[in-house]
Amino acid sequence: MVRRDGDHEPDQITERTRLSPGPEQPTLRPACVVVIHGEGLGRRADLGDDPVTVGRSRETDLCIDHPSVSRAHCRIERDGDGYRLVDLGATNPILLNDRPAACAPLADGDHVTVGESILKFIGQESVEARYHEEVYQLATHDALTNLHNRRHFVELADKEIARALRHGRPLTLGIVDIDLFKEVNDRHGHIAGDGVLREIGAVLRQHLRGGDIAARVGGEEFAILLPECALEPAARFAERLRAAVASTRFEPGGEARRITVSTGLAQLRPDRDSFSLLMRAADAALYRAKDGGRNRVELEH
Numbered sequence: 001m002v003r004r005d006g007d008h009e010p011d012q013i014t015e016r017t018r019l020s021p022g023p024e025q026p027t028l029r030p031a032c033v034v035v036i037h038g039e040g041l042g043r044r045a046d047l048g049d050d051p052v053t054v055g056r057s058r059e060t061d062l063c064i065d066h067p068s069v070s071r072a073h074c075r076i077e078r079d080g081d082g083y084r085l086v087d088l089g090a091t092n093p094i095l096l097n098d099r100p101a102a103c104a105p106l107a108d109g110d111h112v113t114v115g116e117s118i119l120k121f122i123g124q125e126s127v128e129a130r131y132h133e134e135v136y137q138l139a140t141h142d143a144l145t146n147l148h149n150r151r152h153f154v155e156l157a158d159k160e161i162a163r164a165l166r167h168g169r170p171l172t173l174g175i176v177d178i179d180l181f182k183e184v185n186d187r188h189g190h191i192a193g194d195g196v197l198r199e200i201g202a203v204l205r206q207h208l209r210g211g212d213i214a215a216r217v218g219g220e221e222f223a224i225l226l227p228e229c230a231l232e233p234a235a236r237f238a239e240r241l242r243a244a245v246a247s248t249r250f251e252p253g254g255e256a257r258r259i260t261v262s263t264g265l266a267q268l269r270p271d272r273d274s275f276s277l278l279m280r281a282a283d284a285a286l287y288r289a290k291d292g293g294r295n296r297v298e299l300e301h
């Protein structure tokens with residue numbers, strides 16, 4: 001029973017028994033633009049009162065890192081109750097539903113061509129927004145841990161590596177592998193093992209700072225990408241993570257068990273300037289961590 005001041009006099013209040021929660025209330029969804037073709041596929045920007053810029057520069061709100069897209073390509077801004085599209089002088093001018101449009105109002109379902117990518121404008125409350133959100137989530141995340149999946153991690157890592165090289169910034173990649181996980185599965189079963197994977201994913205997520213990227217890249221293997229982070233601070237981060245996992249109380253199949261992780265770290269450098277080279281170096285460090293007794297962090301040589 002809920003009573004607000006001034007609602008009713010006490011003798012007028014009646015008790016109501018709620019038999020079911022009733023139909024789910026639709027949540028009001030903001031209008032948005034979603035990349036439905038080309039570079040940035042699935043990426044979305046919600047639209048509110050502030051203008052949203054689209055372009056190649058990472059300073060834009062919706063970044064499409066492709067040479068066909070200008071650094072600041074177009075803007076979507078409030079126009080009365082709706083939104084309008086404004087070309088910002090892009091080298092490849094924007095097209096609205098395949099026609100040039102320097103400045104035009106947007107209607108639900110409109111297609112905006114930005115370089116070689118196509119964006120779709122989805123008006124407020126459209127059920128399509130939720131659909132796109134779910135498809136994007138499914139395509140880019142691991143269902144068990146809700147961290148990024150391997151494919152999306154590689155895509156994000158490629159961009160971060162390019163950015164770090166361009167600006168001469170540090171970046172470190174880590175591979176975090178659960179120790180003796182086979183024993184967990186063999187003793188407690190695969191479903192209990194899945195529970196452990198989910199919990200380790202949660203510990204990882206708790207330790208990330210904004211900008212860090214974590215993924216499940218293999219069965220019992222996770223990867224972390226730490227932009228703006230050199231090897232030593234990355235090692236301190238990995239050590240905190242190691243200690244956090246080691247002190248977590250896991251109970252697969254109801255039986256308390258200590259579970260640990262080993263981590264290999266490698267920093268980006270001129271002779272190690274691609275995702276595969278970084279992974280190879282981090283993997284070699286991980287191998288040494290396993291070889292050295294597990295539950296430890298090792299750095300690349």
Ligand SMILES: Nc1nc2c(ncn2[C@@H]2O[C@H](COP(=O)(O)OP(=O)(O)OP(=O)(O)O)[C@@H](O)[C@H]2O)c(=O)[nH]1
Nearest residue numbers: 178179180181182183185190191193194219220290
């Ligand atoms: N429950 C569960 N287990 C998985 C999943 N993917 C891989 N595994 C298991 O992870 C285990 C990995 O075992 P190994 O590669 O031998 O390594 P390990 O036992 O962790 O030993 P070290 O890595 O040497 O410390 C195997 O038993 C796989 O079946 C998964 O999605 N769920």
